[in-house]
Amino acid sequence: MKFNAKSFIEYVKQRNNNESEFIQAVEEVAVSLEDFLNANQIYLENRILERLVEPERTIIFRVPWVDDNGEIKVNRGYRIQFNSAIGPYKGGLRFHPTVNLSVLKFLGFEQVFKNSLTGLPLGGGKGGSDFDPHSKSDSEVMRFSQSFMSELYRYIGPNIDVPAGDIGVGAREIGYLFGQYKKLTKDFSGVLTGKGLPWGGSNIRTEATGYGLVYFVEEMLRAKNDSINGKKVIISGSGNVAQYAAEKVIQLGAKVLTMSDSAGTIYDKDGITQEKLEHLKQIKNVKRGRIKDYANKYNVEYLDSENPWSIKADIALPCATQNEINKEDAMALVKNEIVLVGEGANMPSTSEAIDIFKENKILFSPGKASNAGGVAVSGLEMSQNSARVQWSREEVDQNLKKIMIEIHGKILEYGNRGESIDYVAGANIAGFKRVADSMIAQGLV
Numbered sequence: 001m002k003f004n005a006k007s008f009i010e011y012v013k014q015r016n017n018n019e020s021e022f023i024q025a026v027e028e029v030a031v032s033l034e035d036f037l038n039a040n041q042i043y044l045e046n047r048i049l050e051r052l053v054e055p056e057r058t059i060i061f062r063v064p065w066v067d068d069n070g071e072i073k074v075n076r077g078y079r080i081q082f083n084s085a086i087g088p089y090k091g092g093l094r095f096h097p098t099v100n101l102s103v104l105k106f107l108g109f110e111q112v113f114k115n116s117l118t119g120l121p122l123g124g125g126k127g128g129s130d131f132d133p134h135s136k137s138d139s140e141v142m143r144f145s146q147s148f149m150s151e152l153y154r155y156i157g158p159n160i161d162v163p164a165g166d167i168g169v170g171a172r173e174i175g176y177l178f179g180q181y182k183k184l185t186k187d188f189s190g191v192l193t194g195k196g197l198p199w200g201g202s203n204i205r206t207e208a209t210g211y212g213l214v215y216f217v218e219e220m221l222r223a224k225n226d227s228i229n230g231k232k233v234i235i236s237g238s239g240n241v242a243q244y245a246a247e248k249v250i251q252l253g254a255k256v257l258t259m260s261d262s263a264g265t266i267y268d269k270d271g272i273t274q275e276k277l278e279h280l281k282q283i284k285n286v287k288r289g290r291i292k293d294y295a296n297k298y299n300v301e302y303l304d305s306e307n308p309w310s311i312k313a314d315i316a317l318p319c320a321t322q323n324e325i326n327k328e329d330a331m332a333l334v335k336n337e338i339v340l341v342g343e344g345a346n347m348p349s350t351s352e353a354i355d356i357f358k359e360n361k362i363l364f365s366p367g368k369a370s371n372a373g374g375v376a377v378s379g380l381e382m383s384q385n386s387a388r389v390q391w392s393r394e395e396v397d398q399n400l401k402k403i404m405i406e407i408h409g410k411i412l413e414y415g416n417r418g419e420s421i422d423y424v425a426g427a428n429i430a431g432f433k434r435v436a437d438s439m440i441a442q443g444l445v
Helices: 005-015 020-039 041-047 048-052 101-118 139-153 171-185 208-222 240-251 274-287 292-298 327-335 352-358 371-387 391-417 421-443
Strands: 057-066 072-083 091-097 123-129 162-164 230-238 254-262 264-267 301-304 315-318 338-340 363-365
Touching: 005 020, 005 292, 020 041, 020 048, 020 101, 020 421, 041 048, 041 421, 057 139, 057 371, 072 091, 072 101, 072 139, 091 101, 091 171, 091 371, 101 123, 101 301, 101 371, 101 391, 101 421, 123 162, 162 274, 208 240, 208 315, 208 338, 208 363, 208 371, 208 391, 230 352, 240 254, 240 274, 240 315, 254 274, 254 391, 264 292, 274 292, 292 301, 315 363, 327 352, 352 363, 363 421, 371 391, 391 421
Parallel strands: 091 123, 091 162, 230 254, 230 315, 315 338, 338 363
Antiparallel strands: 057 072, 072 123, 254 264, 264 301
16 A cells, blocks of 8 residues: 555545645645655555544534624634544634635644644644624624624533634633633533633733744754844734744844734834833734834834735744745745744745745744644643643743643654754654554544
């Protein structure tokens, strides 16, 4: 029996027509697993990859709600329960107009590998809606969230499926979702992560993905006898991940030059300081404004409708959304002698961009490894909820850093190529093996 990645991808395309994001995610995994699968026939005999690309359960439902004008609106809700071989389904909920089945399947598939890499007992899932919370009132978001949970609650639970936040689902949305779940089930449990600290949340959860990204980047540089101190860093995005990646970069002595949103990019040549970052958080988190307001206040360059990838720096951290770095962007980064690209978002680099990074020997970490900090602390929140305790910031942060270092070590085991490290192959093989071995042990289910 021989595994051929190209043939397998064609098989996936036929079964998942027009799901481009999902096919892209599967292709990256299949290509990097080809040699490993052919050297380990047990996974081929048990058709593990064929089973792994099929979600265990796909739930699609109607979400009716009423806006502030009394007008009835209807959105579509989803939950993709992808794989539960190593634990209950775990993955975020995304509220954004771009949400569709392909996007959520790609995110759920990636989540399986990401959760496996953490070493925690977490399966993979993802969900959300095409609802856009931007510019909606708190009352509208509450009514939508309550309607959404009125259907979703049937399929989740602390030992079944534990959703979290994602794009468009922050503290406000999690609060409304949890309140409705508790009302419907009469159960105060750890069914959602990212909760507020007074009612079951974890310290460092808000910062976890951004902090974890930078801890992982530290390990990548350390493996090359280098350090992040003194480096110039360009960051895309200005949401949760970008904000706390920037914060940790500043703490470790590097200079953050850029951040962005969907309208454009700020380029602060002097560096974004902690004081400036606090103002940016106010703009984005409280006022829900545009990053251009930062440029106006501090009189820095604003690149209207542009991304940061043309700015010269040492490290690039894409923290916005999928496929934000294309072939041309990657070539611009190479031209500017970028040293390292660490993905803070889910699949922010296209396949062509990743090929360019590899060809030019740029250190590159896929999101399933470097942005695993968020789900890692979500897993730690579940542990705290089960024990009815709350750990200190220091304790959670130490555990987060330890998990990111351990993920790096697992990747080295399978991705070390002597003079170079293939982080994509290392992450995919390490993540796959744990899930695959568990699936074989549990039989054909």
